[in-house]
Amino acid sequence: MSEHPDRRFPRSVFRQGSEPDVRFSLANERTFLAWTRTALALIAGGVALEALALDMYAPLRLAASLVLIITGILLPIIAWVEWSRVERAMRLGRPLPHPPTGIVLALAVVASGVLVLLAVLR
Known part of the structure; x- marks a missing residue:
């Protein structure tokens, strides 16, 4: 039994265009879940860094x-927006949009790494 597109969330995505190959939709979902796991690791790392009270x-x-x-709080939100944009593009047969998640993660890792380096050297 197929679920009617009007009942799926978010409707702003599933009411668009036609159903893409399910493999692509599932790959898009796995990417969203991977960014969410990454966000959880960032939060855990931030908590551990402060909780351990390193010298x-x-x-x-x-x-x-x-x-x-x-960054761990914002990353799943950004990844959700990215998932929606990619899913919508696939449904409409358009080129995939540029993903912002990679640059957000890279900037956060560089910034926190520089801060930790300076904290160690001080």
């Missing part, structure tokens, strides 16, 4: 922790 300059350690935790 490094505390304000910079806290800043690095906050970068990781805030």
